[in-house]
Amino acid sequence: xxxxxxxxxxxxxxxxxxxxxxxxxxxxxxxxxxxxxxxxxxxxxxxxxxxxxxxxxxxxxxxxxxxxxxxxxxxxxxxxxxxxxxxxxxxxxxxxxxxxxxxxxxxxxxxxxxxxxxxxxxxxxxxxxxxxxxxxxxxxxxxxxxxxxxxxxxxxxxxxxxxxxxxxxxxxxxxxxxxxxxxxxxxxxxxxxxxxxxxxxxxxxxxxxxxxxxxxxxxxxxxxxxxxxxxxxxxxxxxxxxxxxxxxxxxxxxxxxxxxxxxxxxxxxxxxxxxxxxxxxxxxxxxxxxxxxxxxxxxxxxxxxxxxxxxxxxxxxxxxxxxxxxxxxxxxxxxxxxxxxxxxxxxxxxxxxxxxxxxxxxxxxxxxxxxxxxxxxxxxxxxxxxxxxxxxxxxxxxxxxxx
Ligand code: PMT
Numbered sequence: 001x002x003x004x005x006x007x008x009x010x011x012x013x014x015x016x017x018x019x020x021x022x023x024x025x026x027x028x029x030x031x032x033x034x035x036x037x038x039x040x041x042x043x044x045x046x047x048x049x050x051x052x053x054x055x056x057x058x059x060x061x062x063x064x065x066x067x068x069x070x071x072x073x074x075x076x077x078x079x080x081x082x083x084x085x086x087x088x089x090x091x092x093x094x095x096x097x098x099x100x101x102x103x104x105x106x107x108x109x110x111x112x113x114x115x116x117x118x119x120x121x122x123x124x125x126x127x128x129x130x131x132x133x134x135x136x137x138x139x140x141x142x143x144x145x146x147x148x149x150x151x152x153x154x155x156x157x158x159x160x161x162x163x164x165x166x167x168x169x170x171x172x173x174x175x176x177x178x179x180x181x182x183x184x185x186x187x188x189x190x191x192x193x194x195x196x197x198x199x200x201x202x203x204x205x206x207x208x209x210x211x212x213x214x215x216x217x218x219x220x221x222x223x224x225x226x227x228x229x230x231x232x233x234x235x236x237x238x239x240x241x242x243x244x245x246x247x248x249x250x251x252x253x254x255x256x257x258x259x260x261x262x263x264x265x266x267x268x269x270x271x272x273x274x275x276x277x278x279x280x281x282x283x284x285x286x287x288x289x290x291x292x293x294x295x296x297x298x299x300x301x302x303x304x305x306x307x308x309x310x311x312x313x314x315x316x317x318x319x320x321x322x323x324x325x326x327x328x329x330x331x332x333x334x335x336x337x338x339x340x341x342x343x344x345x346x347x348x349x350x351x352x353x354x355x356x357x358x359x360x361x362x363x364x365x366x367x368x369x370x371x372x373x374x375x376x377x378x379x380x381x382x383x384x385x386x387x388x389x390x391x392x393x394x395x396x397x398x399x400x401x402x403x
Contacts, residue, residue, distance in 0.1 A: 005034045005229070005247070006033050006034065006082045006083075006179045006182075006183060006185070007033070007035075007036065007080055007081050007082050008033050008034070008035050008036075008081060008082065008084075008085055008175060008179075009035075009036045009037070009038060009077055009081035009084045009085070009109070009113075009115075010024065010025065010035060010036070010037050010038075010085050010086075010087060011037075011038050011039070011040075011086035011087075011089070011106045011109070011110065012037060012038070012040070012043040012047065012052070012086075012087070012088070013042065013043050013086060013088055013089055013090045013092075013093045013106065014040055014041075014042025014043045014045060014090060014092075015043075015046065015088040015090050015123065015165070016046060016122075017088035017122040017165035018043050018046040018047045018088060019046065019047055020087075020088075020165060020168050021037075021047070021052075021168075022051060022052070022055060023168035024087055024168045024171050024172055024175075025037065025052065025055045025056060026055065027168055027171075027172035028172055028175060028176070029055075029056075029247055029248045030248045031172070031176055031187075031190075031228070031229075031231050032228040032231075032247065032248050033175075033176075033179065033248075034058075034247070035055075035056050035058070036056060036058045036060075036077065036081065037049075037052040037058070037060045038060070038061050038062075038106050038109055039052070039060060039061075039062045039106065040104055041063075041104065042090075043062075044062060049062060061073055061105050062105065063104070064104065064105045064108065066105070074102075074105055074108035074109045075112055077105075077109045077113075078109045078112035078113035078114070078115070079114075081113065082115055082116075082179065082182060082183070083116050083118060083175060083178060083179065083182070084109065084110060084113045084115055084116070084117050084118070085118045085120065085175055086106070086110065086117070086118070086119050086120065087119075087122075087148070087165060087171055088121070088122030088165045089120055089121050089122065090121075090122065091127045091130070091133045091136075093106065093107065094119060094121060094133065094136050094137065094140065095136045097110050097111070097117075097119075097140065097145070098136035098137075098139045099136075116144075116146060116178060116182070117145045117146070118145070118146045118147070118148060118174075119140065119145060119146070119147050119148070120147075120148040120165050120166055120171055121137070121147070121149070121150045121163070121165070122150060122165035123150070123163045124155060124157055125159050125161030125163045127163065128161070128162050129161075129162065146178070148166050148170070148171050148174050149166065150162055150163050150164055150165060150166065151164045151165075151166050151167070152164065176231070185229070185230075186230050186392075187230060187231040188230055188399060189227055189230040189231045189232035189273075189395065190230075190231035190232070191231070192227075192231075192233070192273060193232065193270050193271045193272055193273075194223075194224075194227040194232040194233070194234045194235070194271060194272070194273045194274070194275070194395075195234075195235045195236075195264065195267040195268055195270075195271040195274045195275070196220050196223045196224045196227070196234065196235070196236050196237070196274075196275045196276075196277060197220060197236075197237045197238075197264055197275070197277060197278035197280075198215075198217045198219065198220020198221055198223075198224065198236055198237070198238045198239070198241070198277055198278050199215050199217035199220060199239035199240065199278055200212045200213045200214070200215040200217075200239045200241075200278070200279050200280075200281070201239045201257045201259075201278065201279075201280050201281045201310075202239065202255050202256065202281070203256055203257065203281045203283070203284035203310070204256075204285065204288040205285045205288060205289070205293070205305060206288060206291065207289065207290060207291050207292045208292050209292075209293070211281055211283070211284065211285065213279045213281065213364075214279075214365055215239070215278070215279035215364060216241060216242075216243070216365040217241030218243065218365070218366070218367065218387050219277045219330075219363075219369060219387050219390075219391075220238065220275075220277040220278060221236065221243050221246060222386075222387040222391040223391040223394060223395070224236040224249045225246040225249065225388070226388060226391035226392050227273075227391075227395055228246060228249050230392075232273070233250075234248070234250065235249075235251075235252060235267040235271070236250065237252045237254060237263045237267060237278070238251055238252070238253055238254065238278075239255065239260065239278055239279075240253070240255060256284065256310075257280045257281055257284065257311060257313065258284075258310070258311065260280060260313055261311045261313045264313050264317060265317060265320075268317045268320070272324065272325060272326065272402070273325075273326045273328070273395075273398045273402070274317065274325065274327050275398070276314040276327075276328065276329045276330060278313070279332065279364075280310060280313055281310055282309065282310055283307040283309060283310060284307065284308060284310050285306065285307060285308075286306040286308045287306065289301070312348070314329040314348045314350065315347060315349070318348040318349035318350050319349045321349060324402070326351050326352075326398045326401045326402050327349070327350045327351050328350060328351060328354065328394060328397075328398060329344060329348055329350040329354070330353065330354045330355075330356065331353050331354070331355045331356070331374070332356060332358040332363065333355060333356070333357065333358065334357070334358060334359040337355045337372070338355060338372060338374060338379055340355075341355035341372070341374040342374055345374055345376065351376075352373055352374065352375050352397060352398075352401060353373075354371050354372075354373060354374075354390075354394060355371060355372045355373075355374050356370065356371040356372075366387075367386060367387060368384050368387065369384070369385070369387050369390050370384040370385075371390060373394075373397055375397075375401075380397075
């Protein structure tokens with residue numbers, strides 16, 4: 001792959017089907033694709049650029065000179081995208097592209113791009129069947145432009161026939177298949193729901209103090225991002241971290257272990273794969289104070305904090321596992337790593353434990369990690385690698401367990 005996330009540029013042209021493009025944007029984002037949008041002037045009569053800006057978190061250009069910071073915007077858009085999808089594509093825009101007419105940002109970008117161009121036509125049946133339109137489509141097909149053919153059915157103008165833009169779900173699926181072919185990206189988690197716990201938990205002592213640990217969330221976020229890129233629907237139950245939410249992933253922020261159990265339990269019920277990478281505090285203060293404890297007046301409470309055991313989230317949900325669900329835990333150990341991981345595997349009813357060495361600057365907060373997969377029948381030792389690569393190896397193993 002040329003970059004972490006594939007990028008699809010969506011061109012929106014002036015047609016009532018433009019409202020369906022919002023669903024295409026969301027569908028691609030959910031699959032871990034970065035989406036940018038360029039619109040024709042006419043398209044803005046149907047859906048405003050603000051809608052696409054809000055959905056994509058990217059600038060949305062309409063005019064050739066809209067972005068003063070980028071005087072050759074059509075070239076940068078053309079180069080940046082891995083696929084240029086025009087959906088809906090009107091008869092007029094297809095005709096312009098077929099004849100090399102480049103009189104706005106969308107058509108100049110279409111002419112300039114070397115990336116695969118995909119058109120999802122949408123127009124009245126008469127326009128669709130017109131000889132000129134069909135000849136234009138033929139010309140474009142001969143030049144390697146791909147088509148997501150229009151469907152037949154009831155049209156906004158009242159006519160019935162061919163010319164309805166294909167449904168967003170089908171368009172998303174065809175674009176994802178194309179991205180797979182282009183980059184050899186695995187899309188083997190399409191249809192799977194993955195739940196990941198990540199980061200630390202924080203357990204309040206009083207209004208300002210807490211017990212926690214050094215987990216940065218990097219490991220869990222890498223797993224969530226990798227699962228999403230492979231097509232899964234991902235819920236990330238995250239303790240407090242300073243990482244940005246991975247695009248396309250549903251993040252449920254929590255603070256304490258008790259909150260994390262509640263959020264994880266509700267996502268777990270729907271999940272086919274559950275991965276518990278959070279560093280959950282084993283203990284919490286029994287009587288947290290709502291106010292700040294003061295030196296002088298609260299010395300006794302500060303000197304000795306009574307701790308109680310937190311729920312073990314992996315263990316609780318591991319024993320609630322249903323047939324077909326895959327449960328993967330972690331073990332953070334400074335010694336006897338494999339032996340300790342084996343005990344956790346059995347006690348917590350997991351299918352696999354990712355055993356990693358911690359202490360002396362290892363694992364916590366790092367970009368790389370070295371781990372062993374402790375399974376019921378074997379142990380697989382892995383070399384040190386980036387957490388993103390390890391995330392993919394964990395997901396590969398999860399799929400093997402599922403089969
Ligand atoms: O977040 P990073 O900075 O990227 O660091 C990654 C990591 C070191 C936190 C991660 O790789 C890791 O090892 N996570 C598990 C940390 C941990 O709490 O390990 P443990 O051996 O104490 O727990 C064993 C398993 O039980 C873990 O899956 C843990 O999530 C789970 N657990 C533990 C206690 C508890 N009360 N509830 C749990 O669910």
